[in-house]
Amino acid sequence: MTQMRCLVVIAGPTAVGKTRLSVDLASAFVGEIISADSMQIYRGMDIGTAKISREEMNGVPHWGIDIVDPQIPFSVVDYRELADKWLSDIWNRGHLPFLVGGTGLYIRALTESYNFTDFAGDPEFRNRLAELARIHGPQVLHDRLREVDPESASRLHPNDIRRIIRALEIYEYTGKPMSVQVEPSQRKTRFPVLKIGLTMSDRELLYQRINQRVDAMVEKGLVQEVQSLLDRGIHKELISMQAIGYKEIISYLEGQVTLEEAIETIKLGSRRYAKRQLSWFRQDPNFHWLEVDRMSWDDLYERCYRLVQEFQHRFANTVEIKEDGGTRA
Incomplete structure (x- = not known):
């Protein structure tokens, strides 16, 4: 029997609510989740990247989290190679994969067939x-x-x-x-993909959520996490340590700024990052956008449930993966 070869993407800016929605949907559809977050790949960088906890996973298998140490170089090509294997394994188990996160380039790398010489950049x-x-x-x-x-x-x-x-x-x-580098190939979808985008009609409400998340990170021990990384010999010059939340705390630990100043800088950087995320995803006309602040949680879940259900029925047992990464009926 031909296995279903489909993928559901849940994307959007930081702090918009992707984690809870993806876990609930994956539980309902016997799914597994692949993280599309370029910072959650790093071991030991948990608080500052808002990494999902075991309890929050609620028994749903997660892939793409804690896969390399912060000092190890890791490219989007490395990510796609690993994610292709995770996808294949999930499909072979008869489960539905959910690609969840805010790193647009990771999502594009996994869902589209092209090389990156022509990409606009990150x-x-x-x-x-x-x-x-x-x-x-x-x-x-x-x-x-x-x-x-x-x-x-x-x-x-x-x-x-x-x-x-x-x-x-x-x-x-x-x-x-x-x-x-060689000439870029034409971008094309590698397999059927449903793209769900979460956003907020009230940008200030999103920014308020981001500020609250940063405060929670500090309360959970962000300063101690950064100090622990430095104590392990994770150098501040590493690209991983330039992530929002880490470089600012390093400046505080070095006495360059106060903790309050570092926190405000993290909040500002996170808000700007959310704006860039939205700009990136808005370039893709295939997203189904849902404004989470205009509906109850139950309504949001039901809307997404119906989208996934209709998508599954449309492509169930009809699509295989060709060796070149395209699709065939």
């Missing part, structure tokens, strides 16, 4: 590199580029930060140096 990754150069000087980026792409490093001056960041970005999201 603003959050660029911002982390720019911040790294601002704090530690441009040489730290040039040294990193020399490690992964010596040819490009030899052509670029250490102060040419913009081009160095672009070269590092291409390597990060392709796993290959900029000098060996």
